[in-house]
Amino acid sequence: MKYIYDFSFLTSKIHNWFLAHCSSGWTILWEMVIVGLCAITLFVVLGLIFVYMERKVAAFMQFRLGPNRVGPKGTLQAVADTVKLLMKEGFTPQAADMFLFNLAPFIVLSVSMLALAPLPFAKGLQIYDINIGVFYISAVSSISVIGILIAGWASNNKYSLLGAMRSGAQIVSYELSAGLSVIAIVAFAGSMSLSDIVESQRTGWWIFKGHIPAVIAFVIFIIAGTAELNRAPFDMAEAESELTGGFHTEYTGMRFAMFFLAEYVNMFVVCAIGATLFLGGWMPLHFGNLSGFNHIMDYVPPFVWFFGKTFFLVWVIMWFRWTFPRLRIDQLLTLEWKYLMPISLVNMIIVAFVVIMKWHF
């Protein structure tokens, strides 16, 4: 298969250049450093973009203007916010468990960083093409609940503790249906590697090829993903009108900013997975036999497709947040265990049947 935009020549060029100049051990080390720096840069840039985007989307929904003072059209507002948070005092409550209190934001932040690893941004542009990519992401993203639980417990605040417990119950429950809806696509594609899954959508995205089961899986994935992100209408862990801020009530300054940043990067990761599994990742939009149209679409760079789809899903999740009221904790768990979970189980069986009968395109 030949693609117009193939980044593997670039990455292999860098790899060969390093190999020519130093031993293989040093090569891997240097590459890790470069990739790490790229990931951190992406992380920060995404955080800034999402904060600005969220505020503009909220303003759009609420007939306001949103940030428009700092920088052209308010684009530097997020930078100004970051500077403010950096300058603020990092306050620690006296009765808090100092070590765990300081550790929790780093756990949450590094987990969302880890989940970036297997995401394919374009052909050949992937940090680590692990053969169990989907499984890896499911496993890694569950760790963030530990960070939140630690934060809630170590703050020594009753509101924080309640928020952390809620978050624990919520993330553990919603992992299930998120995982089951992902498995549907794994069954369709016959692989757990994210790059293989993207490759399998060359002829059409799974949401089109997989008939109704894929659509159901997609809807469940978006709902469960929103819940795992702790975002409204599932923001039980924060619930500012009930718990005054939930697990991060006691956090200030940069440590709070880390939770904040982690939330936005998690949002990116969830939406990127959704885009990769269901909407074809970096694959351009193709329609059956319209070869002229398909050929034009091929010229759009793959990372434009990838980020376009991801940002569309991000926008949908923001739309949820600024429209819906919050659920109650028992309603939240009822929704998962009585509705989403059985539906996704049945859906998975249907998917298996469809795959065996080869009914999908």
Place this chain on the structure above:
Amino acid sequence: MIDKEEIEDLTQAHEEDFILNVGPQHPSTHGVLRLKIKLQGETVTHIEPHLGYIHRSIEKMCEASSYRNFIYLTSRMDYLSAHMNNQACAMVVEKGLQLEIPKRAKVIRILMSELTRLASHQLWWACTGLDLGATTPFFVGFRDREVILDIFDETCGSRLTMDYNVPGGIMFDIHPNFQKNVHAFLKGFKKNLPEYHQLLTGNVIFQNRTKGVGYLSPEDTISFGCSGPTARGSGVSCDIRKWQPYDGYEDVQFNEVLETAGDCYARYLVRMREMEESVKIIEQLIDNIPEGDFQAKTKAVLKLPKGEFYSRVETARGELGVYLVSDGTSKPYRMKFRSPNFSNLSALREIAVGGKIGDLVANMAMLDLVIPDIDR
């Protein structure tokens, strides 16, 4: 009703009890109310409201002011229905002086009352959305409220605590633009009201959060002394505007809104439909403001005859009673306010115990508490 044994002292709480102080600084207490709640997991098993964080002894201050001046202290009780508070105080003085106020003043008072009620309910709707976790209703509600406040600003010179009533009528005549602006507001609000229903009333999550939550039986409503939309949501008819019409409410056509379900959703619907009724009242009166004086002639220093006087009005939250004892001097001997929020708050324990923390917040939102009115 709660049994005597159930009302236990929370100071004797056991080690394993999870006691949470909601307030005095908490986003959904709308002020400085403090609730000491006992939790079993997420379930609220006991509630103990603590009052007095914003007590300013308004009643005592009234006793130190003249009959003309004390009216304006009451704007600071229930600041969202400031006009109705002033109206009740002006009415009690008029009762004492046996003053007949001009028709024009009466009509303008009713118009202002209903506009205040609308503004209050819009703010309540906005904050209800916020309490239940939806942010956008806040801006929708405030958009329309702002128009009303601008109308107040033009006529009365201030937006919230208008201080427009005097014993004998109103302080000055309406602004020439008043009628035009009210018409413009009504047109805009009638167009926007369906948006309110789209955003919250029909929402599945909202209905799940409010339907069947916080049931208050009609018997409890009466025994707690609840009034206003809180009582009418339980099917208890208690609208003072109907039962004891004042300032010409007997001449306007409107319905008392009643719902029988007794839950949060019923209280919500009562307020939503009350907004429509208020619009109806304003529409009847706005083009029929009689000509004439806006103030009856009164002496410079008012002196009430010896005796007790009582007046009551329907504020946006329920029945406000003003009890005044006069000893014949130029200052009240004793003032007492029967504030709607205090009685409504007493029902909180009955309706919120046994629910989740989220229900407690929903219940407080639907009681529409204004804390300065509780403490005074």
